Amino acid sequence: MTYLGGLIDNLSLGMNTALSLSNLYYCFFGVLLGTFVGVLPGIGSLVALSLLLPITFHLPATEAIVMLAGVYYGSTYGGSTASILLNLPGTPSTAVTCLDGYPMAKQGRAGVALFMTTIASFFGATVGIMVMTLFSPLIVTFALSFGPAEYFAMMVLGLVAASSIATGSPAKGIGMVVLGVIVGLIGSDLETGQPRFTFGVPELFDGVPLVAVAMGLFGVAEVIYSVRVVKPGHVDSKSITLRSMIPTRDDVRRSVMPLIRGAGFGSFFGALPGTGGVIASFMSYAVEKKVSKEPERFGKGAIEGIMGPESANNAADQTAFIPTLTLGIPGNVVMALMLGALTIHGIVPGPQLMTKEPALFWGVLMSFWIGNLLLLILNIPLIGLWVRILAIPYHWLYPAVLMFVAIGVYSVNNSPVDVIIVMVLGAIGYGMRLLDMQPAPLILGFVLGPLMEENFRRAMLIARGDFLVFFQRPISGVLMTLTFVLVAYVIYSSFNQSRVRRKAAKAA
Numbered sequence: 179m180t181y182l183g184g185l186i187d188n189l190s191l192g193m194n195t196a197l198s199l200s201n202l203y204y205c206f207f208g209v210l211l212g213t214f215v216g217v218l219p220g221i222g223s224l225v226a227l228s229l230l231l232p233i234t235f236h237l238p239a240t241e242a243i244v245m246l247a248g249v250y251y252g253s254t255y256g257g258s259t260a261s262i263l264l265n266l267p268g269t270p271s272t273a274v275t276c277l278d279g280y281p282m283a284k285q286g287r288a289g290v291a292l293f294m295t296t297i298a299s300f301f302g303a304t305v306g307i308m309v310m311t312l313f314s315p316l317i318v319t320f321a322l323s324f325g326p327a328e329y330f331a332m333m334v335l336g337l338v339a340a341s342s343i344a345t346g347s348p349a350k351g352i353g354m355v356v357l358g359v360i361v362g363l364i365g366s367d368l369e370t371g372q373p374r375f376t377f378g379v380p381e382l383f384d385g386v387p388l389v390a391v392a393m394g395l396f397g398v399a400e401v402i403y404s405v406r407v408v409k410p411g412h413v414d415s416k417s418i419t420l421r422s423m424i425p426t427r428d429d430v431r432r433s434v435m436p437l438i439r440g441a442g443f444g445s446f447f448g449a450l451p452g453t454g455g456v457i458a459s460f461m462s463y464a465v466e467k468k469v470s471k472e473p474e475r476f477g478k479g480a481i482e483g484i485m486g487p488e489s490a491n492n493a494a495d496q497t498a499f500i501p502t503l504t505l506g507i508p509g510n511v512v513m514a515l516m517l518g519a520l521t522i523h524g525i526v527p528g529p530q531l532m533t534k535e536p537a538l539f540w541g542v543l544m545s546f547w548i549g550n551l552l553l554l555i556l557n558i559p560l561i562g563l564w565v566r567i568l569a570i571p572y573h574w575l576y577p578a579v580l581m582f583v584a585i586g587v588y589s590v591n592n593s594p595v596d597v598i599i600v601m602v603l604g605a606i607g608y609g610m611r612l613l614d615m616q617p618a619p620l621i622l623g624f625v626l627g628p629l630m631e632e633n634f635r636r637a638m639l640i641a642r643g644d645f646l647v648f649f650q651r652p653i654s655g656v657l658m659t660l661t662f663v664l665v666a667y668v669i670y671s672s673f674n675q676s677r678v679r680r681k682a683a684k685a686a
Contacts, residue, residue, distance in 0.1 A: 185315065192540025195240065196548055201541065204241045208248020209549045213557065215249070216256025216272075225400050226253065227515050228392040229583060239523040240538045244545045246519055250512050251303060251495040251546070255553050258295040258488055259561070262288055272491065274463045278476060278483030285479050289561075290425050294481060295488045296557045298437055302489035303550040305441035306448060306496030311543060317504045318529045326636035327647050329506075331657035333630045336507045337622060338664050348668040351619045354610075358623025361386055363631065381595040388518040390596050391624055393583050394603025395610075395617040401576045402604065403611045429481050436466050436486035443486075444493025449500045458494040459487035496546055503527055503539060506629070511618035514625040521625075 195201060215226040226249050234242035257272035262279035275295065282291040324332070337355045364375040365385030376382040425433075440462040447458035466486040467476045476483050499516075501507045506528035508514040520527050525535060532539045587596045607617050641647035649655045 185311075188315075188536060188540045189311070189544065191537060192542075192544035195537045195541030196244070196544035200238075200241055201244050201545060202548070204237070204245040205248050205545050205549050206552055208245040209252035209255075209553050210556065212249035212252020212254075213256035213553065213560075216253035217259045224392075224512065224515075227512060228389075231389045231392055231515065231519065232587065234519050235522060239520060239525055239535075240541050242519055242523065243516060243538070243542050244549075246516060247499070247542060247546065248549045250516075251492065251549065252553055254491055254495055255296065255299050255557055258299070258484070259292060262291045262295070262484075272459070272488075274459045274487045275484050277463065278478070278480050281477065281479035282481070282484070287479065290429060291481075291484060292561050293558060294425055294429065294433060295484055296554060298433070298440070298485045298488035299492040300550055300554045301437050302441045302444050302492035303496055303546070305489075306445050306493035307543070307546045307550070309445045309493075309497055310500050310546075314500055314504050314539075314543075315532065317500065318532050324529070324653070325651070326633040326640065327651050327654040328657070330630055330633040330637055331648055331654040331661070332505065332507060333626050333633070335657045335661045335664070336501075337619075337626060337630075338661050338668075349672045350615050352665075352668060354615060354617070354619040355623040358620035358625075359627035359630070361391070361620070362624040362627030368628075368632070369635070379595075381593060386599060386624075387587075387596055388515075388522070388625070390587055390599040391603060391621060392515055392518075393587050394600040395607040395621060398580065398583055398600060398604025399607025399611060399617065401580060402608050425481075432481050433485040436462070436482045437489045439465060440486035440489030441493045444490035444495075445497050447490075448494030448497035458490040462486040462490035499542075503531055503542075504529065506531075508622060508625065511621050514622050518625050 196205070211226060211230075227246055230246060230249065234246065237245070254272065258275045258279065261272045261275040262283050279291050279295070282288065338352065360375070362385075364382055366373055366383050373383055440458075443462045443465070444458040447461065463476075463483060463486060466482045467473050470476065470480070470482060472480075498510060498513055502513040502516055506517065506526065508517045517527055525531065525538070583600065584597055587600050588594070610617055610620075637647055638645075647654075648658050
């Protein structure tokens with residue numbers, strides 16, 4: 179009863195915070211911008227968040243996170259529009275929606291597909307928010323018993339898991355994490371004040387700015403890469419009317435169970451490091467095809483093929499905030515940017531956040547309800563507008579994006595060096611994309627690297643330099659063991675893949 183009473187009080191505090199005029203404004207702005215960037219193929223939430231990071235310097239912490247979160251989950255709503263109409267996913271997690279959404283559009287049912295994905299997105303997000311509301315306080319209660327050794331072990335496991343489970347080569351992923359940790363350690367040592375990896379450049383004594391890293395690796399690199407791959411599409415906007423969005427009874431009947439199953443997958447995978455909406459949506463699609471009595475319909479316009487994945491990726495977007503806010507461990511690169519935005523404001527995410535900053539934690543949580551309700555209200559009548567936006571040539575958009583990147587990064591510190599860093603990192607990020615090296619693990623390592631070092635030093639001071647402290651304590655011992663098992667698996671799979679390639683080359 180005490181737990182329930184405390185939860186109700188916290189929810190009331192959060193609702194009062196979320197309903198303030200400033201939070202409502204930034205929530206509305208975030209979800210509207212998120213839907214816009216989600217609709218446009220090749221831009222996505224990462225680029226938008228990178229562009230908005232400089233603005234967060236001038237906002238209170240709650241408003242900043244409410245806005246960034248709105249862009250994040252709003253982009254998933256919008257991402258399905260391009261997937262259905264152009265067969266081009268607006269965001270990675272909506273890629274699977276192309277499989278049945280585009281065939282539905284070619285059958286003249288684009289309106290139904292767009293309407294039903296909006297409903298699925300809202301339902302999945304609602305379930306994800308409920309899971310976060312119920313389980314976050316329990317996780318915090320457990321995490322309060324963590325010491326420096328447990329935090330270090332948990333961060334190491336999170337980084338290894340995020341880099342090895344993600345798409346691409348696991349070995350490359352871990353290599354990117356290590357590089358990110360090294361970049362994160364550039365600057366003056368917190369305890370001794372000695373400069374590290376600065377090469378005598380005074381502007382690097384305070385470290386490489388998070389804004390510059392995010393804008394370079396994602397803002398600039400992603401835009402340049404998208405210029406090569408995004409092709410103009412042709413959309414018949416006149417065929418999509420409010421009347422054409424009305425689903426049949428059969429559509430509704432077939433959608434109920436995929437909605438529920440997809441929300442379950444998303445809620446589970448969203449909270450795990452390195453998985454999130456992409457894996458949740460593909461898992462949901464695979465399960466729906468497996469349990470269907472007519473699996474041959476999939477890939478030809480099956481409504482279950484869009485409802486399950488859309489419910490899953492939106493539930494995952496909400497539960498991804500659980501480890502970020504309650505443990506201070508970002509499960510994906512967007513959550514790493516959220517973590518960085520909080521750190522910019524001097525707020526340390528983790529178990530203490532809920533007790534020290536209850537208005538922020540519960541206010542952000544309650545803003546998710548408001549934001550998703552706004553998305554439901556906005557998306558249905560504005561589908562026609564989003565369809566017309568898809569007709570804008572991409573070569574008109576990307577120069578404007580690059581201009582805003584340069585202005586945004588310069589405005590943070592009024593430093594030309596930051597602009598140069600963005601240009602260099604943009605070129606490096608583009609080269610990484612060409613070499614199939616994902617930049618996401620790098621920025622995870624960049625954000626968590628200094629935190630890992632801090633907790634490692636604390637653990638060593640407490641244990642008087644005894645490295646066995648990470649294995650003698652039960653929780654940290656289990657986490658470190660899981661890390662070694664995962665690293666062994668990565669090494670084994672890398673050797674196995676190279677052996678298969680050599681055999682294929684000999685056979686050829």
